Amino acid sequence: MDLASAICPSISSLSAKMPTKRITVALNTNQSQRAPLLLPLTLSRNPADRESCRALVIKTAQTKLKFRKGSRIFVFRDGRELLQEQDWLDALRDDVILLVSAGEGYVGVRKEPTPEDGPVPSPDCSIHVLAKNALVDSQSIAQIENTVRTLPGLVHACGQPDLHPGSKYPIGAVFVSKRWIHPPLIGGDIGCGMSWYRTTLKRSQVDDDKGKKVGEKLHGLEGPWRSQTEREAWLTEGHESHSAGAEWDESLGTIGAGNHFAEIQVVEQGSSALLENEVILLVHSGSRGYGGDILKRYTSASQDSLHEDDEKAKAYMKEHDRACNWAKCNRDLIALRFLSCLEPGEDAWALGQNKCQVDSDMSIADVKKTLQQRKVVDIWHNNVERTRWPPRSPECIDIQQATSLALSSDAPTIVPGDDTNKPLNILPLPGSRGTPTLILRPRFTASTKFGLDNALSLAHGAGRSMSRANAYLAMTNRWGKAERLTVPTSVLFQRPHAKDGSDIRGGTWVICDEKQLVFEEAPEAYKDVYRVAEDLVRADVAEVLGWCRPRVSYKVRNEGR
DNA sequence: ATGTTC
Numbered sequence: 295m296d297l298a299s300a301i302c303p304s305i306s307s308l309s310a311k312m313p314t315k316r317i318t319v320a321l322n323t324n325q326s327q328r329a330p331l332l333l334p335l336t337l338s339r340n341p342a343d344r345e346s347c348r349a350l351v352i353k354t355a356q357t358k359l360k361f362r363k364g365s366r367i368f369v370f371r372d373g374r375e376l377l378q379e380q381d382w383l384d385a386l387r388d389d390v391i392l393l394v395s396a397g398e399g400y401v402g403v404r405k406e407p408t409p410e411d412g413p414v415p416s417p418d419c420s421i422h423v424l425a426k427n428a429l430v431d432s433q434s435i436a437q438i439e440n441t442v443r444t445l446p447g448l449v450h451a452c453g454q455p456d457l458h459p460g461s462k463y464p465i466g467a468v469f470v471s472k473r474w475i476h477p478p479l480i481g482g483d484i485g486c487g488m489s490w491y492r493t494t495l496k497r498s499q500v501d502d503d504k505g506k507k508v509g510e511k512l513h514g515l516e517g518p519w520r521s522q523t524e525r526e527a528w529l530t531e532g533h534e535s536h537s538a539g540a541e542w543d544e545s546l547g548t549i550g551a552g553n554h555f556a557e558i559q560v561v562e563q564g565s566s567a568l569l570e571n572e573v574i575l576l577v578h579s580g581s582r583g584y585g586g587d588i589l590k591r592y593t594s595a596s597q598d599s600l601h602e603d604d605e606k607a608k609a610y611m612k613e614h615d616r617a618c619n620w621a622k623c624n625r626d627l628i629a630l631r632f633l634s635c636l637e638p639g640e641d642a643w644a645l646g647q648n649k650c651q652v653d654s655d656m657s658i659a660d661v662k663k664t665l666q667q668r669k670v671v672d673i674w675h676n677n678v679e680r681t682r683w684p685p686r687s688p689e690c691i692d693i694q695q696a697t698s699l700a701l702s703s704d705a706p707t708i709v710p711g712d713d714t715n716k717p718l719n720i721l722p723l724p725g726s727r728g729t730p731t732l733i734l735r736p737r738f739t740a741s742t743k744f745g746l747d748n749a750l751s752l753a754h755g756a757g758r759s760m761s762r763a764n765a766y767l768a769m770t771n772r773w774g775k776a777e778r779l780t781v782p783t784s785v786l787f788q789r790p791h792a793k794d795g796s797d798i799r800g801g802t803w804v805i806c807d808e809k810q811l812v813f814e815e816a817p818e819a820y821k822d823v824y825r826v827a828e829d830l831v832r833a834d835v836a837e838v839l840g841w842c843r844p845r846v847s848y849k850v851r852n853e854g855r
Numbered sequence: 856a857t858g859t860t861c
Contacts, residue, residue, distance in 0.1 A: 481856065482856050482857065483856045483857085486856080541858085542858095544858095545858085550856075550857080551856075551857075552856050552857085553856085554856085580856075581856095582856090582857080582858095583856095583857060583858060585856080586856065586857050586858095586859090587857095676856090
């Protein structure tokens with residue numbers, strides 16, 4: 295194409311049409327308030343004239359946006375403030391956005407990011423840190439600030455009192471994100487969470503040194519559970535299969551490493567949901583290798599965030615949901631395997647054993663159903679939850695209404711009225727091993743703007759106070775042999791204690807054949823769970839209903855395969 | 856956290 299033909303069409307269209315510009319007038323302080331305006335270029339460019347371009351823009355703000363104080367005009371362009379009166383006139387073109395101000399300076403880009411913009415950071419994101427008592431280091435705060443500075447769509451961030459540094463993004467932080475999903479904020483263990491189950495054991499069977507005997511019953515819990523056909527059946531709920539394929543399903547029913555565990559606890563101080571002296575099982579595990587595989591497939595060095603309109607985001611969410619369901623089935627299967635050791639006479643749990651021939655009057659679905667009757671609570675703390683934002687008072691919650699906000703979480707999210715489990719009125723707040731697990735009840739009151747402050751979430755444990763590397767160093771120095779850390783003599787029950795200050799009922803037997811994990815997960819490598827709870831209570835996001843004493847904490851056993 | 860990871 296030669297130069298003349300490229301220029302000619304624009305000249306002819308100019309002369310043929312009425313010379314106007316199709317622009318948008320918006321408020322400088324609230325850009326969601328906007329009105330269209332067809333601005334005739336025949337109007338005077340002199341602001342002193344009564345019928346000038348400027349006068350029409352100001353008048354549009356007055357009549358259409360009910361903004362009477364308009365005295366300055368900015369052009370929404372490159373986030374730059376154009377001070378000279380003529381500047382915005384020179385920048386006029388179709389689709390330009392003019393910002394009307396009452397005299398205040400340019401307040402910056404407030405439009406919602408779109409996929410075309412690519413990821414842009416979230417400068418207007420509020421940050422609320424709940425920790426006052428609990429130790430919080432500057433690195434995790436810096437990680438929250440850095441996350442808000444670099445990821446798009448974030449509108450609110452909450453540092454829970456168990457906050458501590460992760461490799462890049464913090465742990466114990468919750469991010470509320472509009473339109474954007476950030477798989478790395480969830481991390482690899484998608485669907486990780488905790489569940490509590492009742493057992494028929496009496497406290498007399500686990501008190502004092504009998505905890506050791508109960509621990510010795512726990513065998514056959516390592517390695518794959520039964521056949522792939524049976525695993526797939528366990529992963530089937532109604533007509534839906536949560537199978538992740540044979541490779542990943544092989545680890546279904548296994549606890550994993552890190553801070554994952556299954557623990558036999560006694561309720562020392564109960565609530566209506568957990569009665570005093572009950573012996574219960576707490577399972578903390580996730581989606582094992584599967585969630586990490588998902589993270590790997592949906593992120594790259596150049597991409598941490600997916601816009602919700604992107605097909606990739608929809609595909610991620612589908613797999614995310616599958617991993618969450620897989621993880622929940624995993625916790626249930628871990629519980630079944632434990633119950634088969636703890637209650638050997640119970641027919642329903644026979645399926646939990648690998649070796650036993652199951653004289654199956656009971657289908658896998660029936661066994662699962664029986665197990666659900668034992669389940670008190672099951673809560674995810676590594677997931678994306680869609681929720682209305684900002685939260686409404688609980689009386690106004692309409693579960694049926696579609697919501698358009700995503701909540702990326704590193705802590706359990708308790709949406710009021712959520713029906714994923716039983717009525718969600720209690721949650722576990724585990725310390726580490728020898729320290730108590732507190733029973734929490736979430737609160738949603740006007741004082742927290744009905745869960746806005748805490749991003750509808752609660753801390754999911756005591757939170758590390760030492761990195762794994764530091765804990766290993768400090769604990770090997772302090773304890774020497776790992777065995778000294780696996781017996782109840784090292785228990786750390788500072789509070790509450792018996793009237794004479796002693797703790798006659800004893801602490802926790804730890805089954806952990808990985809020496810490094812024994813040291814890394816030592817109670818002293820964690821924050822004080824009571825301080826964490828105090829912060830939640832002070833912030834009015836939870837109350838403490840009671841506490842449980844862990845008696846046997848199962849991590850991993852070398853079954854000598 | 857993890858069929859890591861060379």
